[in-house]
Amino acid sequence: MAAERVLAPLSDTVTVRQTVEYAVRSSLEDATDLEVHLVVALPHEANHLEGESKTDEAETLLAKAENWVSEDAGDNAVTTETSLLGTEEYLFGPRDFAETFERYANDHDIDRVVLDPEYQPGATAQMLQSIERELDAVGLAYDEAPVERPARHERLVGSGSERFDRLFAMFWISYGFYLILGDPTYWFDLVTGAAVAGIVSVSLAHVTFTFPLDRIGSPLRTLRFAVYVPYLIFEIIKANLAISIVILRPSMPIDPTMTRVNTRVRSGLPLLALANSITLTPGTLTVRANDQRLLVHTLIPSARDDLFDGSLERAVRFVFHGREGANIPTPRERGDTEILGGEDG
Template identity: 45%
Template sequence: MTTPESGIIVPVKRSATLRQTVGYVIGDALDRAADGDVAVVHFVSVASWRAEDPGSDRERQRAVDLLEQVETWAGFELDEADTDSDTVTIETAVIGDTDYLFSPEDYADLLTEYAEQHGLGRVVVDPEYSLVGHTTLVEPLEFELAQRDLAIEEAPVDRPTRRGRLVSRTTPARFLTLFGTSMLFYQVLGGFSGLFDLVTGVATALIVATTLSSVSFYRDPTLRESPKRVLRGVIYVPYLLYEIVVSNLVVARVILDPRLDIDPRLTKVRVFVGSGFPLTTLANSITLTPGTLTVKADDQELYVHSLVPFAREGLFDGALERWVRFVFYGREAARFPSPRDRGDTEVLQDPGVDEPANGEPEAVADGGVDCSGDDTQEGDQ
């Protein structure tokens, strides 16, 4: 009646992804059931205690509670799937409370034994499953299990993202800069109105500076470089404004045109500006200029969506890139070949055979021909 393949054993322990694992397992079982098998799912809680230990009752109770919860969840999944509820059998058990379990090997033995007893052929492991303490020991467990006859699988669920460290050190320079900036901001808002505002401003700025100075900067601002950058930035703004207005008018014409003559493409440009603030500035400038929109910034590679050929041209000409280099690194750095000249451009969306990619043959040549959709999967994380 049940082939070994159709039986699934799932070790459970409270974890962030347990709920999703249950969902996956039930979905999987339902799929198999749809093929005519009678699917059996066993949720087992492997005891980390022994029956005689003091406090084992409470531990056991906790395990039983968890199993009940899992069963409820499974019930929901089945209900939602709206199929014959008989096709999937769900059972729960607490195992191993008579043995001492030390290593992943012991666990694996225990699971295998249980699986054999009940004719189960497959183990699905919650990726966040942990054996005893706090460390994730899934890999060794999987390794051990793989030695045996069981098919093993890690449930493909989203794990909570682990973010990189945002926090860096606080230095006096960072602190002072932040303090000054926030103080200035406060005074602007308050309209520079007297002593009261001054006092409260200092207080507020102090709070901001102490709490946030460790996350606001990547490196120390320097007295030599920073003012120059600000100055060059001021020069940059009018140019940018001009660019914006011009391309805005172009885009406005396109949009208001009843024919809506657009030709959007996703392109990839490799740029040479420092990561962090300069890159952000460039990406934002590109976005601000109508017709181009930064979709993703991957270190030196910008994925830019362009609306009309006119905008694409401008992008590949690299004017903005040069300006940003100018703002951050000075005049010499601005002299640099355009992306098109460097061959750092690529149109990701092949528009089709009958419509060649608007005079950019070299773009395709460069980056190979991998097509658009699959790229979405790679990337961060």
């Protein structure tokens, strides 16, 4: 029979080895010649520090997978192609990954796509929404590998050290918040605060932190967040003054407008922080946040200009990625802004 081309998107999951094996052996049942395309899609900017780290991890994963293909192929004629996707573009939510896989499949005349049931984008990043749903939406047919995998709750809870890190972080966050509301010098508040924090950490740590914590990176992000809070307060005060000036003017020159901004922050906690920061700033209200795409209502032109200039976006990236991550073009410069309605729409 003719050679068959198989595409296998990879991520560092507990079932990736089984997925590669299934892709190779099931394809060889119907084809004498096989061309296996192994790809890793990167959700990070390759030219930033975090992106460089993820690129190295992805290349390591591709090298392992290439060896697995050789082992599973045996004496059969199998050609392996490896590729990193997303190095020249920003990939955000599952729709972007699905469209990238569809383009790759069309460009390389792929006959079959084999998907890991535990697939997550990049090497280790976590996707909050279903990639399967988006693959169906773009019309890319796929074959889900029949693998043996642990129960879903095991993947969320993680190893013993990961559980400890989550419990430890949740305990001190809860304890600190309790003492802020109470009296940190009163023994009763110290004791009851510890008890409450213990209950909260046991109950909510695995829900609050659905990703492994970095023992070095997480404290650094906490310190950067402490720097971010005064900056956010300054932006709130500045926006309050701008709104007050507009309200006090007899003509009240407001310009209610609905806008869309494609941000450069990952979904999950970074996107949540940015969306809430925008809402806390008078004159802007985040209406919807979906896969790094924000739908924002702006009340006055200066608020819209500030949004398009991306100062809060860069500040949030500073919190989660450091100075290198904050050094990006503005949404206006990237062409990631759109006015959907209003006098300018």
